[in-house]
Amino acid sequence: MLQELTIKDFAIIKNLNLSFNRGMTVLTGETGAGKSIIIDAVGLLAGGRGSSEFIRHGAAKCVLEALFSLEGNSLTYELLKTYDIDSDEGIVIIQRDIHRSGKNICRINGRLVTIATLRLIGESIIDIHGQNEHQELMNPERHLSMLDHFGDKELVGLKKDFQETYTQYKKVEKAYEKWQNGEQELAQRLDMLQYQTSEIEMAELLDGEEEELLEEKNILSNYQKIMSALSLSYDVLQGDEVNGIDLVGNAMTDMSSLEEIDEKYKNLSEAISNSYFQLQEAASDILREIDQMAYDENRLNEIEKRLEIIKQLKRKYGDSIAEIKIYYEKISAELDQTMNRENHLTNMTKELADLSKKLIKKGCQLSLKRRTVAKDIERSIHEQLQELYMEKVVFEVQFFKPIKEFLSEEAHESGFDAVEFYIATNMGEPLKPLAKVASGGELSRMMLAMKTIFSKSQGITSIIFDEVDTGVSGRVAQAIANKIYMVAVHSQVLCITHLPQVAAMADNHLYISKSVENDRTKTHVNALETTEKVEEIARMLAGTEITKLTLEHAKELTVLAKIERQKQKKIS
Structure with a gap:
C-alpha cells in the first residue's frame, strides 16, 4: 500500500507531501491543477520512462520518493x-532523482538500483491503469500475455518449463x-x-x-653478484686469518667466566654463545x-628460449x-x-529430433x-460485463492454430x-476482433472487468486508475464506480475521476487545486x-453554479454510495 508520497520540483509542483490510506481514494479538481502529474510521479517511481522535461522550470533536478507497506506481497519480497x-520491516522506500543532464539515480530502501530493477520491483507493487492499457487491448500481440497473466501457478510452471526446453x-x-551450412568456414x-x-x-x-624457470634464471643472471657476496661473507666469518667467528668465540669464553658473578652477565654470556x-x-x-x-651460460640461454616459448603461448591462448x-x-x-563431422551431425540431428518432440509435448x-x-x-x-451494463456483449478468446498442427519450427x-x-x-x-470494433467506452469497461478479476489474485499493493471513466455516464458510470470499489476491497x-458517481464511492477524497x-x-x-466532499460532488454534478437541489443530489449520492460500499464488502 502506498502510504507516503513526496514530490519536489516536478512539473508545476514545487514541494508536495501526501499521505494515503487504505481503500479507494479519488483525486478530483480543476483541469491542469496537477492530478495527472501526481500519477505520473508514481509511475516514474514504478520504473516509468523519465526525462529532464519533467523537472520544474528553474530547478536542477526533481526528487520523487514514496513509502509502501508490502502487506504480504510475496512477489515483491x-x-x-x-x-x-533489505525488507525486514515490510517497508519499501523508493526514491528517484532526475537531473537536467538526463542522469537518473534510483534507490530502493537506500540501495542504488538500475531503472530495469526499479521497473521490475515497482510493477510488482504499483499497477497504473490508464489510456495506455486500452492500447494493450487494441494490440492483439499483447493478448497472449494478458491471457497468461490470468493463469494460475500451474500455467506459470508449464510456461517456464516450455521456455527452458525452447x-x-x-x-x-x-x-x-x-x-551443416558452414563448409568453408569449418x-x-x-x-x-x-x-x-x-x-x-x-x-x-x-x-x-614457468615459476621454476624464472627462479633459476634469476640465480644464473646474478651469478657474479651472488658469488662475490657469498665469498666475502665467508672470509669475514671464517677466513684463514682473523675472522668474526673466532673473535666472537673469544668474547664467549671471557663472558662465561662472569656467569657466577651476576645473573645479567649470565644472560649476556648465553646471548653471545x-x-x-x-x-x-x-x-x-x-x-x-x-x-x-x-x-x-648454455643453461641460461635454454631457460630464456623456453620462457620465450611460454610467453608466446600465453599471448595467444591464456594468461x-x-x-x-x-x-x-x-x-x-x-x-x-x-574431424568427425558426420558423426557429430548425426548425433545433433538425433538430439534436435528429441528436443523437437519434447518441445511439442510441452507446448x-x-x-x-x-x-x-x-x-x-x-x-x-461475461459476469463482470453484465454488471457494467454490457450484458449483450459476447467475449471470446480465439486460438488460431489447433494443437494437432503444432510444429517445432513454428x-x-x-x-x-x-x-x-x-x-x-x-x-x-458475428464475433469480430475487439481491436477493430470496440468503442472507447467499451474498452474502458473491458479493462475494468479484467482488473476486477485480476485484483483478487495478483497481490498488487496499489492500483491506480487514471481517468478510466472517460466517455461514460448515467447508470454505466455508477456501475464503473461499483467495479472500481470492488477492486479497492x-x-x-x-x-x-470526473464522475460524481465514482467520487461518491471513495473512502478518501483528495481535492487538487492550483494558485x-x-x-x-x-x-x-x-x-x-x-x-x-458533498460540495465537491455537487460541483462535479453542476459545474460552476451549485444549487440547493444539486447539493441534495450530491448528499443522496454519498448516502447511496455508503450503502453500496457496505454491500461490496459483504460480497467480497
Whole structure:
C-alpha cells in the first residue's frame, strides 16, 4: 500500500507531501491543477520512462520518493531478496532523482538500483491503469500475455518449463545450422584447430614450470653478484686469518667466566654463545652454497628460449600455463568434433529430433492449460460485463492454430499459441476482433472487468486508475464506480475521476487545486471531510453554479454510495 508520497520540483509542483490510506481514494479538481502529474510521479517511481522535461522550470533536478507497506506481497519480497535489498520491516522506500543532464539515480530502501530493477520491483507493487492499457487491448500481440497473466501457478510452471526446453532447442538448432551450412568456414576452423593443438602439444608444458624457470634464471643472471657476496661473507666469518667467528668465540669464553658473578652477565654470556653457534651454522651454509654454485651460460640461454616459448603461448591462448591447458582441452574437443563431422551431425540431428518432440509435448500441455484458462476468463468477463451494463456483449478468446498442427519450427518463446480477443457488441452480430470494433467506452469497461478479476489474485499493493471513466455516464458510470470499489476491497486504489458517481464511492477524497504565487503556479492538495466532499460532488454534478437541489443530489449520492460500499464488502 502506498502510504507516503513526496514530490519536489516536478512539473508545476514545487514541494508536495501526501499521505494515503487504505481503500479507494479519488483525486478530483480543476483541469491542469496537477492530478495527472501526481500519477505520473508514481509511475516514474514504478520504473516509468523519465526525462529532464519533467523537472520544474528553474530547478536542477526533481526528487520523487514514496513509502509502501508490502502487506504480504510475496512477489515483491522475492524480488527484493533476489536483489539483496533489505525488507525486514515490510517497508519499501523508493526514491528517484532526475537531473537536467538526463542522469537518473534510483534507490530502493537506500540501495542504488538500475531503472530495469526499479521497473521490475515497482510493477510488482504499483499497477497504473490508464489510456495506455486500452492500447494493450487494441494490440492483439499483447493478448497472449494478458491471457497468461490470468493463469494460475500451474500455467506459470508449464510456461517456464516450455521456455527452458525452447531455449535448449534453439541453441542446438543454431549449432546444427552452423555445422551443416558452414563448409568453408569449418575447413578454415579445422586448419586453425590443428595448428593450435599441435603448437601447444609440442611445447609440452608442465604445471609450475614457468615459476621454476624464472627462479633459476634469476640465480644464473646474478651469478657474479651472488658469488662475490657469498665469498666475502665467508672470509669475514671464517677466513684463514682473523675472522668474526673466532673473535666472537673469544668474547664467549671471557663472558662465561662472569656467569657466577651476576645473573645479567649470565644472560649476556648465553646471548653471545647462541650467536657464536648461529654464525658457525651460517658459515657452513655459505660454504655449501659456494661449492654448489656453478655458472652455465648454455643453461641460461635454454631457460630464456623456453620462457620465450611460454610467453608466446600465453599471448595467444591464456594468461598462465593452467589457462593454456584449459584452452587446449577445449579446442581438442572441438577438433575431434570437426574431424568427425558426420558423426557429430548425426548425433545433433538425433538430439534436435528429441528436443523437437519434447518441445511439442510441452507446448501442447501449455496450450491445453491456456484454453482452459481462456474459458475461465470468458466466463468471468461475461459476469463482470453484465454488471457494467454490457450484458449483450459476447467475449471470446480465439486460438488460431489447433494443437494437432503444432510444429517445432513454428514455436516462439511463449509457446505455439497465437490468440486474439474477439467480441460481438450487439445480439445477432458475428464475433469480430475487439481491436477493430470496440468503442472507447467499451474498452474502458473491458479493462475494468479484467482488473476486477485480476485484483483478487495478483497481490498488487496499489492500483491506480487514471481517468478510466472517460466517455461514460448515467447508470454505466455508477456501475464503473461499483467495479472500481470492488477492486479497492482487495487492493488500495487511487483514482483520478470526473464522475460524481465514482467520487461518491471513495473512502478518501483528495481535492487538487492550483494558485499563482509570485508569478509561479503552485499545486495544492486538500483531504476533504464529509461536508466538503458533498460540495465537491455537487460541483462535479453542476459545474460552476451549485444549487440547493444539486447539493441534495450530491448528499443522496454519498448516502447511496455508503450503502453500496457496505454491500461490496459483504460480497467480497
